[in-house]
Amino acid sequence: MRILRLVFLISAGFALAGCGADGEPVQPSMSANVGVGSSGTYVGGGVGLRRGGLGVYLGI
Template sequence: MIRLGLGLIALSVLVACGVDGPPVRPTAGVNVGVGTRGVNVGVGGGVRVGGVNLGVGLGL
């Protein structure tokens, strides 16, 4: 009976992995460029959900 209970608990934990969808990965980046107008700096951040990227960038 204990083996059956442990088996059901292990199965439920295994099934629960990824139930809420694909993992969400945060992304961030900084760009620095030098041109005829001087030094340009850009900062960006976002999230990646499955194959979709959602991001926001700011140029300083």
């Protein structure tokens, strides 16, 4: 039981460090756009996260 508790505490520490709570903040971003062209209108957007040199972006 003690080993399981130790593994959980170590995992929680890694999760906390991975989310940016220990230093450099995570920078969220969001974009939205609407366009009009000869074939009609379109709507698009996306969300993203950036931390240091790593960025993840999901657009639709």
